[in-house]
Amino acid sequence: AQSVSQHNHHVILSEAASLELGCNYSYGGTVNLFWYVQYPGQHLQLLLKYFSGDPLVKGIKGFEAEFIKSKFSFNLRKPSVQWSDTAEYFCAVRGSASYDKVIFGPGTSLSVIP
Amino acid sequence: EAGVAQSPRYKIIEKRQSVAFWCNPISGHATLYWYQQILGQGPKLLIQFQNNGVVDDSQLPKDRFSAERLKGVDSTLKIQPAKLEDSAVYLCASSPAGVRAGELFFGEGSRLTVL
Numbered sequence: 001a002q003s004v005s006q007h008n009h010h011v012i013l014s015e016a017a018s019l020e021l022g023c024n025y026s027y028g029g030t031v032n033l034f035w036y037v038q039y040p041g042q043h044l045q046l047l048l049k050y051f052s053g054d055p056l057v058k059g060i061k062g063f064e065a066e067f068i069k070s071k072f073s074f075n076l077r078k079p080s081v082q083w084s085d086t087a088e089y090f091c092a093v094r095g096s097a098s099y100d101k102v103i104f105g106p107g108t109s110l111s112v113i114p
Numbered sequence: 115e116a117g118v119a120q121s122p123r124y125k126i127i128e129k130r131q132s133v134a135f136w137c138n139p140i141s142g143h144a145t146l147y148w149y150q151q152i153l154g155q156g157p158k159l160l161i162q163f164q165n166n167g168v169v170d171d172s173q174l175p176k177d178r179f180s181a182e183r184l185k186g187v188d189s190t191l192k193i194q195p196a197k198l199e200d201s202a203v204y205l206c207a208s209s210p211a212g213v214r215a216g217e218l219f220f221g222e223g224s225r226l227t228v229l
Contacts, residue, residue, distance in 0.1 A: 044220040094216045104156035
């Protein structure tokens with residue numbers, strides 16, 4: 001069965017610190033991978049996605065993620081966080097077939113201290 | 115483009131009562147999803163529609179939950195009777211077909227409190 005795990009439940013960083021949020025998935029086939037973000041008081045929105053091609057993908061607001069197939073991982077990174085990056089971050093996976101479902105991880109809460 | 119619309123935003127009911135949530139997806143999006151998000155957890159898929167047909171409802175508690183998507187557009191999720199553990203945010207999402215399939219657009223969610 002598909003599943004997604006995220007390494008940290010809650011991360012606290014100071015502004016300008018570097019960020020890496022871990023994500024591992026379990027799926028027996030070709031995958032599409034996503035990071036979604038939920039800012040305080042807002043709805044979930046797509047941060048970045050990997051469907052195929054270059055395993056290093058770039059998203060909005062300076063975020064990037066690297067797909068490492070051999071490790072079943074899709075870690076999220078940002079070289080320098082800002083207070084406005086405070087949010088919940090969710091990793092998600094789906095198969096590549098048309099009607100495959102999207103499964104979410106438990107989420108990581110990021111707090112950035114000014 | 116207009117986003118995914120959901121209502122009501124908040125609902126408080128007592129256990130054993132019933133409740134219904136409504137969702138209007140982004141125009142042209144064939145796939146519609148209902149997720150349940152309990153506080154501190156990630157969204158859990160309840161049901162996925164492709165047009166007005168059910169693609170996956172394996173995690174839907176069918177003894178109390180039901181959902182329909184008439185005419186392949188709007189959708190309604192119903193809980194009857196509600197239990198305390200149904201307290202959660204119910205998220206509706208839609209996605210386009212083709213190369214962007216699986217890219218979800220979420221509504222604001224409907225927060226349910228069962229007393």
